[in-house]
Amino acid sequence: MRIVRHYEHGAPSVLRVEEAETPRPGPGQVLIRAEAIGVTFAEVQRRQGIPIGGHAELPGAPGGDVAGTVVELGEGVTSVQxxxxxxxDVDRDAYADHVxxxxxxxxxxxxxxxxAEATALPSPAQTAYHALKEAGRLEPGQTVLIDAASGGVGHLAVQIAKAMGAGKVIATASTAAKLDFVRGLGADVTINYTDEDWAEQVLAATDGRGADLVLETVGGDILTKSVQVTAQFGTLVFYGSASGDLEPIHPLALARMKNVAGFSLYAMLYNKPEAIASGLxxxxEMIGSGQVRPIIHERLALEEAGKAHELMEARAQLGKVVLMPNTAS
Incomplete structure (x- = not known):
């Protein structure tokens, strides 16, 4: 079978397709013939050498959200056939014909x-859903600010927030095309976060209050300003740092009864299985009713993993980038 690995950190060109033995599932595992593999920004950062989740080891074999057909069961597996x-979600060795x-x-x-649309479920959709519901405690009628709203998680968060009854969804993105994209998904207000006065625009859109709930995944100066535009008694949920830059939050910035909550999907998976099942x-239901639509920016062949990373690294995607092992390049 084919698998994508890299033996050094660097540009997307370090990704290479190799031939490898098809793995066998161990106890409690299954072997899946992959139909689609969702590319995540965390793997772009690991390829660059940024230790997201505590590791960026070599050789690298990127993880991802894999949809496909079960072809072999390991010992003791009875939940599927x-x-x-x-x-x-597959932690590593995901860019492959079989996982x-x-x-x-x-x-x-x-x-x-x-x-391809199903690859939105394990990580992006559940991250968006639980960041809003479990970490953010979103209530109907509240105003939600979603940073980097055109990406794999953000574009789902816009739609899920509306489906949960948010009164106003403010979406930020970095280009006019991305702002048009999130408006088409239901965002009530769109703001370009590369504008120097973007925080002032958020305050203007909320009559000076700020947003009741902020979903932040950019980091750096965007994180600092996102705290500033969080409303009194509001909550900022931090779930990633796409910029790789983490500015410290001064305690005095929270003095007006503002809350900052961290979010980890793995913490949910390991500790709140009932909430995970209910959320799914x-x-x-949201996807089946059309309230939420996973958007696929591009479907690429496995051999185009480097191109997929280029799109992600350039922040050029609207929605998800997906590798399709059975698609010819």
Whole structure:
């Protein structure tokens, strides 16, 4: 089978396709024939040598959200059968024709669900959903500010916030095309966060109050200003640092009864399985009803993993970038 690995940190060109033995599932695992692999920005940063999640080891074999068909069961697996279509987050060795995954984390797909769209479920959609609901405690009618709203998580967060009853969704992005994109997904107000006065624009859109809930994943100066535009008694949920730059938050910035909550999907998976199951049911309902649409920016062949990383690194994507192993380059 084919697999994508890299043996040094650097540009997307370090990614290479190799031939490898098809792996076998161990106890509690399954082997999946991959139909679609969702590319995440965390793997772009690891390829660059930034230790996201505590590691960026070599040789690198990127992880991702993999949708496909179960072709072999490991010992003790009874939750799925050979032939079931599933999707799951795979920590490494995900850019491949076949992947091994833990059966405990599998999400069984409804009949007919598009594999590329399904890759939004394990990480992006659940991150957006639980950052809003569990970490942010979103209540109907509240104003939500979503930074980097055109990306894999952000474009889903805009739609999920509206489906949850947010009164106003303010979406920030870095280009006019991205702002048009998120307006089309239901954002009530769009702001270019490269504008020097973007924070003032947020305050103007909220009558000076700021946003009740802020989802922040950029870091750096955007994080600092996002704290400033969080409303009194509001909450900022931090779930990533796409810029790789983490500015410290001074305690006095929170003095007006502002809250900062960290978010980790893995913390949810390991500690709140009931909330995960409930969230998935709601997400399937939102997607099935058309309230939420996972948008695929581009479907690329496995051999085009480097191009996928180029798109992500340039922040050029609207929605998700997906590798399709059965697509010819």
């Amino acid at each position: 050979v032939g079931d279509r599933v999707v799951t 091994v995954a833990d059966a405990a984390w599998l999400i069984t797909l409804p009949e007919g669900m598009d594999a 049911r709601e997400l399937f």
